[in-house]
Amino acid sequence: xxxxxxxxxxVKRHLPWERQDDIIAELRANLxxxxxxxxxxxxxxxxxxxxxxxLKHFGSPLQVAGRYQRQQYLIGPAVFPxxxxxxxxxxxxxxxxxxxxxxxxxxxxGASAGAIIGAIAYLPWVLLINAxxxxxxxxGIEAAxxxxxxxxxxxxxxxxxxxxxxxxxxxADGKKKPRSFAKALAEVIFGFLFxxxxxxxxxxxxxxxxPGAWYLASLPYKLAAVWxxxxxxxxxxxxxxLTWKTVDLVRGAWQGQKVxxxxxxxVLALILLGVLMTAPGxxxxxxxNPAADAAKLGAQLATANKGVETGITIAFxxxxxxxxxxxxxxxxxxxxxxLAAAR
Amino acid sequence: MTLSESLFENLxxxxxxxxxxxxxxAQLKQEHYGYTLRKALASRGMEIEESTLYPLLRRLxxxxxxxxxxxxxxxxxxxxxxxxxxxxxxxxxxLEEWNQINTAITNLL
Numbered sequence: 001x002x003x004x005x006x007x008x009x010x011v012k013r014h015l016p017w018e019r020q021d022d023i024i025a026e027l028r029a030n031l032x033x034x035x036x037x038x039x040x041x042x043x044x045x046x047x048x049x050x051x052x053x054x055l056k057h058f059g060s061p062l063q064v065a066g067r068y069q070r071q072q073y074l075i076g077p078a079v080f081p082x083x084x085x086x087x088x089x090x091x092x093x094x095x096x097x098x099x100x101x102x103x104x105x106x107x108x109x110g111a112s113a114g115a116i117i118g119a120i121a122y123l124p125w126v127l128l129i130n131a132x133x134x135x136x137x138x139x140g141i142e143a144a145x146x147x148x149x150x151x152x153x154x155x156x157x158x159x160x161x162x163x164x165x166x167x168x169x170x171x172a173d174g175k176k177k178p179r180s181f182a183k184a185l186a187e188v189i190f191g192f193l194f195x196x197x198x199x200x201x202x203x204x205x206x207x208x209x210x211p212g213a214w215y216l217a218s219l220p221y222k223l224a225a226v227w228x229x230x231x232x233x234x235x236x237x238x239x240x241x242l243t244w245k246t247v248d249l250v251r252g253a254w255q256g257q258k259v260x261x262x263x264x265x266x267v268l269a270l271i272l273l274g275v276l277m278t279a280p281g282x283x284x285x286x287x288x289n290p291a292a293d294a295a296k297l298g299a300q301l302a303t304a305n306k307g308v309e310t311g312i313t314i315a316f317x318x319x320x321x322x323x324x325x326x327x328x329x330x331x332x333x334x335x336x337x338x339l340a341a342a343r
Numbered sequence: 344m345t346l347s348e349s350l351f352e353n354l355x356x357x358x359x360x361x362x363x364x365x366x367x368x369a370q371l372k373q374e375h376y377g378y379t380l381r382k383a384l385a386s387r388g389m390e391i392e393e394s395t396l397y398p399l400l401r402r403l404x405x406x407x408x409x410x411x412x413x414x415x416x417x418x419x420x421x422x423x424x425x426x427x428x429x430x431x432x433x434x435x436x437x438l439e440e441w442n443q444i445n446t447a448i449t450n451l452l
Contacts, residue, residue: 029421
C-alpha cells in the first residue's frame with residue numbers, strides 16, 4: 001500500500017537514526033496486520049479515503065515518532081526543583097554583579113545618561129543569556145541521566161543535605177520578633193550620645209581622630225567647603241531618626257518593623273551622598289596653599305579625589321539598588337497577600 | 344474543551360498511565376507482538392491507542408522488563424514481546440501495590 005509506505009517514510013524522518021529501521025520494521029508489521037484484519041472484516045481493500053482516515057487516526061508522523069524519543073521533556077520533575085533554585089540564585093547574582101560592574105565602569109568613565117540607559121537596556125539580555133546557559137546545563141544533566149540511568153548520579157541525592165535541626169528559627173524569615181523595650185530605649189540613649197559626639201567633633205577633632213588630629217592638622221590638605229553641608233545633613237538626619245525613635249518610644253510604638261523609617265533612611269542617605277557629589281570640580285580635598293604646593297602635590301591630590309569620587313558613586317549605586325530591592329520586595333509581598341486574600 | 348473538561352482529561356490520562364503499564368505487563372506473561380497485544384487488551388476492556396502502546400513496549404524493553412525477538416509468522420517478520428525475569432519480579436510487586444491501592448480506595452468510597 002503506497003499510502004502506508006509514504007506514512008512510514010514520514011515517520012522515519014523524525015525517529016532517532018540509530019533505531020529508525022528497527023522501529024519502522026515493527027510499525028510496518030503491526031500496521032499491516034491491522035490493515036489485513038480491517039480488509040478481512042470489510043471483505044475488500046480499503047478505499048483511498050478509508051485508508052487516509054485510518055492513518056489519520058493513528059496520528060501525525062511527527063507525533064508518532066515523538067513518542068519513540070527516549071526523552072520528551074527538557075527538564076524532568078526530578079531535576080526541576082534544583083534547576084529552579086539554581087536559576088533564581090544565578091539570576092539574582094548575575095543582576096547584582098552586572099549592575100555593580102556597570103556602576104563602577106560608568107563611574108570610572110564619567111557618568112552619562114546614554115551610558116546609564118544602555119546599561120539598563122542591556123540587562124534583560126544578560127539575564128536571558130544567563131538563564132539559557134543554566135537551562136542548557138540542566139537539560140544536559142537530564143539528558144545524561146535519561147540516557148545512562150545506571151551510570152549517572154541520580155538527581156535526588158544532589159539535593160543539598162539537610163537536617164531539620166538546621167532549619168532557621170521561627171520569625172527569621174519575614175516575621176521578625178518584636179523589638180523589646182530595653183532595646184528601643186538603648187537605641188534612643190545611644191542615639192543622643194552619638195548626636196552629642198557628632199556636634200562636638202568640629203570643635204574637638206581629637207574626639208574622632210584621637211592624637212592623629214594634630215598630625216592631620218599639620219598636613220598641607222584641607223577639606224572642601226562641601227563637607228560642611230554634608231556634616232549638617234548628617235546632624236539633621238540623625239536628629240530626625242532620633243526624634244522618630246523617641247516619639248515611638250513615648251507613644252509605646254517601639255515594637256513592630258519600621259518599614260517606612262527604613263526607606264526614609266535610605267532616601268536620606270542618598271541625599272547625603274548627593275551633597276558630596278555636588279562638590280565643585282568633584283574635589284573633596286583641597287590644598288591649603290595651592291600656590292606653593294600645586295606643582296608638587298596637585299597630581300597626587302587629583303588621584304585621591306578621583307578615587308573618593310568613584311567610591312561615593314559606587315556607594316550611591318548600592319544604596320539605590322538596596323532601595324529598589326526593598327521596594328520591589330515589599331510590592332511583591334503586598335501583591336502575594338492580596339492574591340492570597342482574593343483566593 | 345472547557346477548563347474542567349481539560350482538567351478531567353489531564354487527570355484521567357495521569358490515572359491511566361500507570362494502569363496501562365500494569366495491564367501490558369500482565370498481558371505479556373504470554374508472548375505477543377504489538378498488534379495482537381493491543382487486540383488482547385481491548386478484548387479485556389483495556390483499550391490502548393497504537394501510538395501509545397508500541398513506544399511503551401520499546402520503553403519497557405529498554406528498562407529490562409520485557410524481552411523481544413524477531414520471528415516470522417504468517418509470512419511476515421514480527422517482533423514478539425514477553426515478560427523478562429526481572430519484569431516478572433517487578434510485575435509481582437506492582438500488582439501487590441495495585442491491590443493495596445485498590446483496597447484503600449474501595450475502603451474510602
